[in-house]
Amino acid sequence: MICQNCGKEGVIVQLVTENVGKGEKLPVIEDIPLIQCQNCGESYYTAKTLHELEELLAGITDNNLQNEYDIGKAVGRESW
């Protein structure tokens, strides 16, 4: 996988757990694939991951806010 920032090989994918959202909606999302580059030190989510996060957040209501979300399952871990 090539770094989107510096264009070199050498990125690693780390699964992170973060509070994602705005305002009062701060669900904990597990296993978000965070791309980290060993060359330039940049870390970022891919556009696909951000898109999936957006869709996930759009589907979260106050009623199911307490659920745990597994973005790894949502985006498909084989498709990075």
Ligand SMILES: [Zn+2]
């Ligand atoms: Zn880089």
